[in-house]
Amino acid sequence: MTRDAVTWERPTLKNVGTPCLILDRDRMDRNIRRLRTRLDQLGVALRPHLKTAKSIDAARRVMTSSAGPATVSTLKEAERFAAAGVTDLIYAVGISPDKIERVLVLRATGADLAVTLDTVEQAQAVAHASRQAGDPIPAFIEIDCDGHRSGVVPGERTKLLEIAHALAEGASLRGVLTHAGASYGADGDDALRACAEGERASAVKAAAILREAGFACPIVSVGSTPTAHFAQSLEGVTEVRAGVFVFFDLVMAGVGVCQIDDIALSVLGTVIGHQPEKGWILADAGWMAMSRDRGTAKQKVDQGYGLVCDIHGKPFPDLIMSDANQEHGILSIRSGSNAPLPDLPIGTRIRILPNHACATAAQHDAYQVVCSDDDAIKAVWPRFGGW
């Protein structure tokens, strides 16, 4: 009597179900080392933004200690990371009054969670809740360094001091915080250096105003991935926040902060069809797997929904995901290029580099972790979403 041996199939890029999210751990570790080395030389701490990875496993590789410091964009991130032992946290989105109770509950478990705000109303609400709870919630005043989004312009001395005075009625002013979001649209190294200096100078100026008025302002927190990599001086800054540098993406490559082969994140897909008259290859990864992010549309090189690589992560010349439906990706040669359409039979595995790592990762519930020169999936790191 014969029977087939039962063999366990080792998970690899060739047999894992597609679409799925692939993380090249070697590239990620290299990206982390690069920024850590840079910030060590500039003499400031790294407070990584965990909104990109939303994974305990990834967070532990990027943080300088298992307790942080770290930055989060939602209270759910704060709760999940705190439960995993990350206690030094800033919630870097403006606090709404109805969320303060949840902050207090998490702080009562021992997490040192700080909030961010830029109005007197918020400061009053935080101070009031702090008094009621007998817990002075640490708060950062958000500074607007480039008109990108929220924050107090550092020259608005009166408003800055009104917020600080309102906080003093029960809360704890921990410092100032700014984010040079406009740096994502900067053109060239000089422009990036200027963004970084503007970010630094704004935060330092605001801190000086507060200190002159008698407020201790121990932390001066700045950061964005482009400015973190281009700052020439961080004098007066105590910490840098950055998130997407862990994985990098096509938008960051377009800005000039990284090279294509630094991008650690990709979506693994499978070829499911061809429309040869149109020069199209169809894949089972559409916008649900890539996200709807078209961040490179405004850049010099429009990468469509992503740059297509072979299974080992090597880009095919000028092959992009030019359009996407929910579960279909349409792959074609970039408009204007004479590169040949590669022959990718049905069933061929491909990897697609994303425009925006934060958006693409958010479409998936786990990272399939690989090393750079190996098809084997070494680990599966869960990630979470939601609020």
Next chain:
Amino acid sequence: MTRDAVTWERPTLKNVGTPCLILDRDRMDRNIRRLRTRLDQLGVALRPHLKTAKSIDAARRVMTSSAGPATVSTLKEAERFAAAGVTDLIYAVGISPDKIERVLVLRATGADLAVTLDTVEQAQAVAHASRQAGDPIPAFIEIDCDGHRSGVVPGERTKLLEIAHALAEGASLRGVLTHAGASYGADGDDALRACAEGERASAVKAAAILREAGFACPIVSVGSTPTAHFAQSLEGVTEVRAGVFVFFDLVMAGVGVCQIDDIALSVLGTVIGHQPEKGWILADAGWMAMSRDRGTAKQKVDQGYGLVCDIHGKPFPDLIMSDANQEHGILSIRSGSNAPLPDLPIGTRIRILPNHACATAAQHDAYQVVCSDDDAIKAVWPRFGGW
């Protein structure tokens, strides 16, 4: 000794955590009734596409029976819905050979799951696997009715018959299937009627070719939300697939398939800041809550990342989410409008209608279900994602 009474706070739009996804069940039910009535009059069955809702609770309201029929876009949807008793299923994305084993496993549990394909290679792979398993997998040949994506052009008689012959070696040809994806870009009612007629005629023509060659082709399946609402005749068609009609969205309103007040889905957010000099209101719902979908950017009325309403779902004149970061939405008056910026203090609750219901819903793990004229949250319907 006195103590406060412990009161349970009934969940409402005013106290639920934000951002979250709100589903107006009254509007949804009305949308379902409208299409059902229409298709009953045209004498065809409705096979709803469950990729929009990805919720058992929503599926049960839209399907004509608890067992289906229904359409899915991923095998995970097939597995989840089959586990809930939905057995009549079409997986309407081209099958890749490595997914066939998973189809067979699900079919072995009793689900009548059919696959879709448009190449001889796929047909051979499905026929081979069917023979090996002793289970003739039902298959649809996908027809390209408008050059939108995948499928065989109905005039390609030779290719159609080659696929049918390849399937005959073990699988089961169940019919033809097409999707008028180009209808999303149609301009005006006449253009929509023409899309619907083109979709119908293509599928019927392909079925006729197959039947003339001796292949039974019992099912002729067409569908998209715009064509389902504009078809004048569905002669020769046996079933209609449509998905987004359940919720509708701003893209569908822009196409002219629904009115703004038919849109059943919205994201509830909270005001967290102001930049009065710029005319901006900041909210705690950014692209993570809305998705990166900018489907109205190509339409006559660009709705940004969504149209902003009050807590009851009534739109503020010309107030849109004009830009979005991960967890920040920037609300402002539409360019060119003279409408006043409403006074929305910090903490104000707002609801934002989405560009694309499928994409926005996918950013959330549950629906908070409400009725049209009531703030109370009546139910929480979980939804799933992934593959």
